[in-house]
Amino acid sequence: MSKTSPEQNKALVLAAFDTLFNKRDYAAAERFWSDKYIQHSAHIEPGRDGLFNLIRSIPDSLRYEHGPILAEGDYVIVHGRFSGHGRPAAWIAADIVRIENGKLAEHWDVLQDEANQAESKSGLPMFGDRFPA
Template sequence: MTKTTPEQNKALVLEAFDTLFNKRDYEAAAQFWSASYIQHSAHIEPGRDGLFNLIRSGPNTLRYEHQLILAEGDYVIVYGRFTGNGRPVAWIAADVVRVEDGRLAEHWDVLQDEATEAESKSGRPMFGDRFPA
């Protein structure tokens, strides 16, 4: 078993997300996700193929950007936004990833539609320092 640091795990997750969601480089992305990848998301079919097939079948305008990333041991939590997802509004996501042997081995997520300024009870944006246009 390869031991990685939390900093290495954060860099791995960010590079993996960029490779799959932004670059759509499935061959390169396969190097980041374990062949035995476990998916806990209710909206994604099982395994690495389930995730890759979801991205393949979605709009080519999908983009991911992160705002915050935390890691402890083999677990990474990344807070980000998915835009161009074919929905009327972006998704704000908290993705939890377990890293094993230098690959993404397991995933959970919490998704929420990004609120507009009119919808925000707090008066603060959910992502970044301004509300979506």
């Protein structure tokens, strides 16, 4: 179990995601992700290099927004939206991250294309309080 608090772990994940996905600062991002990073996503090649290479292959217009974030022990779950990646719909994600020694050590995700208002059977947006433009 980590010696960091849930609040510190949440702040770490948000800073890491902003640094990599929004700022695209790979050198700084290396300080957030373990060099032994374990990737469970079906969409991303193994390790930290797999993640960084995926982001390098996506247009610079990529943007990440976070919604609710929860932490317990060494685990953080964040609800987010990835937009500007060159596909017709943004991705809505639930990212689960395990923290070890102050770095992101392991990752799982659930990704889904964001539904617009016409596609939403519930009539509610998947992220935030309004549908995408």
